[in-house]
Amino acid sequence: MFARCAQVRQRQRRALQDDSTTECQVTFRKYLVLAGVTVFGAAGDSVLSHGMKQLGSISIHDLPSVIFAVLNPFVALGIVLLLAFIVLNMTALSWADLTYVLPATSMGYVLLALSARFILHEQVSVMRWLGIVLISGGVGFIAGSPALTSHAHEDQRSPLLAAQDAARNGAPAGASDHDAPAEEVISGGVES
């Protein structure tokens, strides 16, 4: 009887270790996703803008020319980059709050201003530098806060948390899936 309990505990401990490793990998991926949202959004906007400027002004009464604008390689690349932005943004929204994702990815505005200054050698006014400082400050405020505060979908419950609940309650894993407070889910988010 004792031997069987020891075996079960050992198995649980191993499962916890495996899951914590997976959580760490996902955490790194989550940072990559946020960085991807920022970079693809900024790059998509600037490439699309460059392509549209090459085409010149388009009248709203001449809709076919808008469709043919897709044939411009810069416009096509801009659309692909913005599609990647949308997919990554939706991915980020699946595991983080809206009020976390929006400020965290607003560094794209800063990237655009910095690329205008250092790549395109445009003049950046004092007000714009102040804007960059404020956005960076806002991102800094968000960086230390939990990624998810709302009640998560049950699919977001990691096996690690289910195993922790089971170990605490002495019930089989998954039995307490619906009772988990949101704060526990937070600990498995970007913060960990």
Added chain:
Amino acid sequence: MKHAYIWGGILTIAFFSVVGDVLLARAMKQVGDVHALLRRAGLWTVVGRVLTNPNIFMGVAAMTVAFFTLLFALSWGDLSLVAPAAASLTFIGNAFAAKVFLHEKVDRRRWIAAVLVATGVALLAG
């Protein structure tokens, strides 16, 4: 009168952007953590769940309305006013809407972040 049109347009853009963001965020919470789903059930399950969620389509529709309102607003007012004002209002509106409709805990830190980013965007694009 022209100012009324411009600010009406800006408020409409911000409203539909917030509606779109909130609907997309709600839809993705209903779909579940994409990383975990990909690991457990594969890509097609994720794609299926996303494409069968009505909130996604309503969110995209709201964002489309916001985009076309932006086009109209740009014909009435300057880009340097319309774009940053709409973006800033969207940031603040999202914080309110996320608290009310998505039940996110928008604490003082998140409010400060939203206000800083909104002000920064207004200064950057203005």
